[in-house]
Amino acid sequence: MNSNQYTVTETENKTRIDKLLSTVVADTSRSQIQSWIADDYVRVNGESVKPNYKCQTGDEISWAVPDPEELDVVAEDIPLEIVYEDSDLLVVNKPRGMVVHPSAGHQTGTLVNALLYHCDDLSGINGTERPGIVHRIDKDTSGLLVVAKNDKAHAGLSEQMAEKYIERKYEAVVHGVIEHETGLIDAPIGRDKNDRQKMGIVENGKSAVTHFRVIERFEGYTHVECQLETGRTHQIRVHMRYIGFPLVGDPKYGRRKTFDIGGQALHARSLGFEHPRTGERLYFEEEPPAYFQDLLAQIRKMY
Structure with a gap:
């Protein structure tokens, strides 16, 4: 367990603690600091605080984070693309x-x-x-x-x-015909109160925003592109169901009568970000796999 302390300066007065510590602690992100605060590893003047606490001049911030456990996961020779x-x-x-x-x-x-x-x-x-x-x-x-x-x-x-600097776009096939060319879903996501194995739209959930664009329409189905602004668990699956267009093949959030494709029709197609060392903007794109293409072909043949 490593213990550290820091005294808030006058120029840092009213700065959020998660933002301040992300600049004080080397090689540590703001989201990681928020995780430490949630686990009560961070104290201000000996008291627990929330990530949005605004520091005051002279505040004594202390943090004691457990040393990383030794890795016990087995390495396996599995092919990777x-x-x-x-x-x-x-x-x-x-x-x-x-x-x-x-x-x-x-x-x-x-x-x-x-x-x-x-x-x-x-x-x-x-x-x-x-x-x-x-x-x-x-x-x-x-x-x-x-x-x-x-x-x-x-x-x-x-x-x-x-x-929200990382660009993530997905392709999905959903039940129903989406009439709008584009749309935005802004609905908080949290654990479903009736089923803890599922996520759902809940009032006190975490902010979640998904943008979507129609790629192709069929009779009874729509091929869409979804872009994540946030990255909540099952976000696209929950959001598309919320607006009435659940993903084809989704065993958890989809319809009972659907294509038997072994899981939801969802593919993370593109990824863009700045290289953390060089600052160069990198962008990658991969076409959906064969099962996804076969599904689209099958739907086209139906109508």
Whole structure:
């Protein structure tokens, strides 16, 4: 456990504590600081605070963060489709059916198991079960995600994620015909009160914003592009269901009568961000996999 202290200066008066500490603590993102505050690792004048606490001149900030646990996840020789790689990060095109990080019931065969075999080192910011993982996509969602090889890269990417600088666009096929060419869904997401295994639209949930654009319409279905402004759990799946257009094949939020494609028709097609070391803007795009293309072809043949 590493303990640290900092005294707020006059020029930092009324600065949010999460913003202030992200500049004080080297290689640490604002979202990571917020996580520390939520876990009560951060105190101001000996008292617990919230991430939006506005510091006062002379405040004594202390933080004691547990040392990272030793990694016990097994490295596995699993093929990876690596779109880009350098000394700081890599971009992976994850296949559908692959879990991103180990959890109960998924201790092996995950992206993390594969990454540990491929890389000599990964960022330790997210702990032993999620080394290098900056963001995740669901098991049955395919597509692009970025992985950090060191803490500095992880902090930079997480900061971009928190400030909404990372561009993430998905393709989906939904039930129903969306009449509008474009739209915006702004509805908070949290745990469903009636089913803790699901997420839902709840009043006290976290802010969630999704933009969508129609790519192609069919009789009874729509092919859409969704762009995330935030990254809540199951966000696109929950938001599209909320407006009456659930994803085809979605076993959790979709319709009972749907195409049996082994999961939701959702693909993380494009990813754009600034390189955390060089500042260069990077952009990657991957076409949806065969199952997705086959689904579209099947729907076209129906009508």
